Amino acid sequence: MADINDADGWTCPVPLRAETHIVLGHGGGGLLGSELVECLFLPAFGTAELAAAPRDSVVLEVGGVRLAFTTDSYVVNPLFFPGGCIGDLAVNGTINDLAMSGATPVALSAGFILEEGLDMAVLDRVARAMGAAAKNAKTRLVTGDTKVVERGHADGLYVNTSGIGLVAAGVHIGPERARPGDRVLVSGAIGEHGVAIMSVRSGIEFGTTIRSDSAPLGGLVAELLAAAPQIHALRDPTRGGLAASLCEIAAASRVGIVLDEAAVPVPEPVAAACGFLGLDPLHVANEGKLVAFVPDAQAEAALAALRAHRYGAGAAIVGTVTDGHPGVVVGRTPLGATRVIDRPLGEQLPRIC
């Protein structure tokens, strides 16, 4: 493994290179996952697009057309949870990755890895959820593949969705484009997806059933772009939560972010569950929310556009970009104190998506 550290001039943010085997945290939204990309996949693939700041989808110029392209594999456990299942999660997740580049989804693929012995009714339910989710988001599943592995070599099913989308002329959104003075918006309550999965998995009830927020955000982004054409950056805060998204954008844009923690919408049951489990809601995954970096002059219009949409009703302005402390996200707590907000190292919660 010595030679995977040869990427010219690049240095790991944390010296974890001694890791000789894959750990669960490599699949999280934290530093371990980034290290795997930067130390292993980048040198192996040698692709400029991958070497750029991490983004939800890549934008390519193909035959004069601007295409967004993205892929995600889904291994969520359990397959069904309050608010959704692996099927709609996989469709919505890939649509959202396209939407975060400002792209209108055009078509999706579905690649299944099935475990021998899987109940056909389970697969049918998952496939129907995928078809319904695609229809709901006005897109289509146009190509697919099925592999089967022996009993014990998967658990139930895994699914990969890849997607292509069209990016309109003039739309330039990227994690490296946030600028001092930008306002930071989130489109609604955070933490619901992670807590929903956790509550099913742990068997712990938190008084009320918390449902995953899984939703397709293509339409929301279209409305947002109409109201605030100068959006600088968009991110869907999935693995690693809002904290990871903010830290990635702060690093990619070399700006500081001040987060007004009191303004972040955290539903009471999510706060209670996180308190009980010792988690920070900022680190918990979402599957139907976005964070937007918008020039101050368009922030109110952007907020109104988000709030007018069914998937953005709970939107709020939660922070500001500064030229102080580049690369660092600082939270102002309700009591007026400040703290540095970090990305998690690995994952608090494996198999969240």
Next chain:
Amino acid sequence: MADINDADGWTCPVPLRAETHIVLGHGGGGLLGSELVECLFLPAFGTAELAAAPRDSVVLEVGGVRLAFTTDSYVVNPLFFPGGCIGDLAVNGTINDLAMSGATPVALSAGFILEEGLDMAVLDRVARAMGAAAKNAKTRLVTGDTKVVERGHADGLYVNTSGIGLVAAGVHIGPERARPGDRVLVSGAIGEHGVAIMSVRSGIEFGTTIRSDSAPLGGLVAELLAAAPQIHALRDPTRGGLAASLCEIAAASRVGIVLDEAAVPVPEPVAAACGFLGLDPLHVANEGKLVAFVPDAQAEAALAALRAHRYGAGAAIVGTVTDGHPGVVVGRTPLGATRVIDRPLGEQLPRIC
């Protein structure tokens, strides 16, 4: 499961609907896999592109550009085998699916599912093989994703590659386009990939080491198109082998195919291994071959173009399309007898790719 059989007017070619659980054969290139698509995925997804004849990649008109799009998950066991590994297999396989629509590959994605505890050196070797294969085929891996599952919930790693390609104006290739009078060409020796995997897995040596034929066919298809612009159909005979490809095209085009079995290039060690194991080489998977349906007038030019290319040196004309026995493939044996060539039901050999 009752309602998955409601696809309007469609009837399964074989009444296997009583299957209530996934079996290994659903992942093969045979009838069980087709049934899964037709009885379950089609009604669930409701997509016209999927309902069309099965094809290696779908062609979409996007913003005035003709794009091919495809996906494949790879679960080959073992990860490394003579002639390649899961990494180059995944890159070449997706490039080939694009090439079978006449597309020039533009970009690929890579979605990994890793097992906790996987040796980082193994992942590194696979990723480097992917990077090298992409470079060899003049394409790029531009986006990716990594998930990790707990020990015992995968074996080593699975990888999905999806791809997009550009289809030139005037190129119209599809499994439903074969016409009576077309000549059938294969680009070289068949059966090598399947026998290579089988020999590693069974520990059986067949005198000489048979290597997988894994190779990217984009360049070969470009040469073929230049020599024979009227190619009607192309297929890479992977799971299910040459027999499955021929049967699918015969069915989709509603034509008969007469295969001159003596003309099919089967290397001696492949024939010996198949004889020993009771397999028909026509059913064994290939990963670097194509079968082409070309109008008679262009067949010799097509053959010459194939033979001039490093990946087509062993090309041969192996059959003819007829308007007799539509949907049926008939083999003429070296002794002058004829037999019906069928698709396998499931898979002789699971986890071949």
